[in-house]
Amino acid sequence: MHANTEATPGGAAGDPSAPAAAAAGRRGKGRYHHGDLRNALIQAAIELAAEGGPDAVVLRAAARKVGVSATAAYRHFENHSDLLGAVKEHGQQRLVACMEAGGREVHGEGPEATRQRMKGLGRGYIQFARTEPGLYRTAFCRKALGVLGITEEGAIVEGDEEPGWEARSFEMLSETLDEAVAVGLITPERRPGAELSAWAMVHGAAMLFLDGPLDVLPEEEAGYVIERVLHDVLAGLMAP
Amino acid sequence: MHANTEATPGGAAGDPSAPAAAAAGRRGKGRYHHGDLRNALIQAAIELAAEGGPDAVVLRAAARKVGVSATAAYRHFENHSDLLGAVKEHGQQRLVACMEAGGREVHGEGPEATRQRMKGLGRGYIQFARTEPGLYRTAFCRKALGVLGITEEGAIVEGDEEPGWEARSFEMLSETLDEAVAVGLITPERRPGAELSAWAMVHGAAMLFLDGPLDVLPEEEAGYVIERVLHDVLAGLMAP
DNA sequence: TGCCCGATGTTGACAGCAGTAACATACCTG
DNA sequence: CAGGTATGTTACTGCTGTCAACATCGGGCA
Incomplete structure (x- = not known):
């Protein structure tokens, strides 16, 4: 059981499509590596903060917005x-x-x-x-x-x-x-x-x-x- | 498995001793019913706030301090x-x-x-x-x-x-x-x-x-x- | 050119939190 | 003394931050 509640797009390994298609960074044409994840996360977090104050700045929510797994954020933020x-x-x-x-x-x-x-x-x-x-x-x-x-x-x-x-x-x-x-x-x-x-x-x-x-x-x-x-x-x- | 991580004292039902021995309310000589739980919780929460600010006011922590289960608090606070x-x-x-x-x-x-x-x-x-x-x-x-x-x-x-x-x-x-x-x-x-x-x-x-x-x-x-x-x-x- | 290593991203898991539902007890009132 | 109700308890859900182990990719050296 335990459906993968985290990342919205395709869960199971093996799907070569979805990963990082969404956001801004046109650099890497996004598949697995985002290219500018740090800034993308900051941007997402800023939007969260703007509409909900500091309490709304939720790491997992920012990651979700960018379309990336939550733990990816830890490669860019302590x-x-x-x-x-x-x-x-x-x-x-x-x-x-x-x-x-x-x-x-x-x-x-x-x-x-x-x-x-x-x-x-x-x-x-x-x-x-x-x-x-x-x-x-x-x-x-x-x-x-x-x-x-x-x-x-x-x-x-x-x-x-x-x-x-x-x-x-x-x-x-x-x-x-x-x-x-x-x-x-x-x-x-x-x-x-x-x-x-x-x-x-x-x-x-x-x-x-x-x-x-x-x-x-x-x-x-x-x-x-x-x-x-x-x-x-x-x-x-x-x-x- | 899943050890009961919540209330420190005796977990399994049937133990007639521990429950609410700790705190202030001398009224009910405390066994199952605390007697003044609302105020005891507020007091505990005040102490938490005093030493950690609003973020430290954690419902479960207050309950723990009083020696009561977390959900008991919901009888006294929405x-x-x-x-x-x-x-x-x-x-x-x-x-x-x-x-x-x-x-x-x-x-x-x-x-x-x-x-x-x-x-x-x-x-x-x-x-x-x-x-x-x-x-x-x-x-x-x-x-x-x-x-x-x-x-x-x-x-x-x-x-x-x-x-x-x-x-x-x-x-x-x-x-x-x-x-x-x-x-x-x-x-x-x-x-x-x-x-x-x-x-x-x-x-x-x-x-x-x-x-x-x-x-x-x-x-x-x-x-x-x-x-x-x-x-x-x-x-x-x-x-x- | 090709391969391999480190940077980057992923799944899975754990503990702590707020909150709900269902069950248990004990006090008070008739 | 009986029962209803206020009070407290044990699960359980879904969310969070954070760690560990595994997967993938891209750039530098051969």
């Missing part, structure tokens, strides 16, 4: 966690792209431009969280050894090189804050630690939209709330 | 999610307690007292997140039908009665903000929506401590960062 980590990284890149887009909308120099640029960053951040909640949540989910890995015991282990944690997005914020000091928006003595307030506010607001009482807010009100939050955090940073 | 919800509620109560403790540290009236009281709330909030990260995370985890339930499809369903979501803690914040308006700390026209900024900032800061770059901060610096964040959010709310 772990489930490792696969999740790849999705996480993708999510972070997307987030950075949104922030950059938000910041680039504002040109020019001077206090007001910088101020608007900061708001743009925050707007982009929150917008990404709202338009891609699954990816956003995945980008911030624990488990999934990312830039800094989490051991099985839960201990945190520093990555060797990079400044870690959301490196790039954090960096963008820092740069803009430096700019704000340069143009006199923020006094130098209030500069250290300013990232944290800004980040906390924006991240918190995003969370309120995703899990909190703001989830079902109509679009117009949502926009108002976002502007309000962005205004408040800037006001706080610039206050005497 | 779901895994239902059990998780109970833990979540406990976590929220603990959070409220911490906030109240933080707020009560400040007596007196007038602008400065109110201001300090708000900081106290925030301090209590963040402190809870830092001292009980597992419970805090569980208190805010999706899945786990809490005050407002989440259907299997992911749709959100309003609870009938309560204002929903972190009701009590949100309420405390609102009351204190009202007080702030009353004593002239915040202008009335900036009052609406003020909860959101405040909540977002504090929640975000807590998250940065748990998952973000602040996790390994030495105690002294952590205190500084917290005060900084609290200062900034208040400054933002009070700014013209």
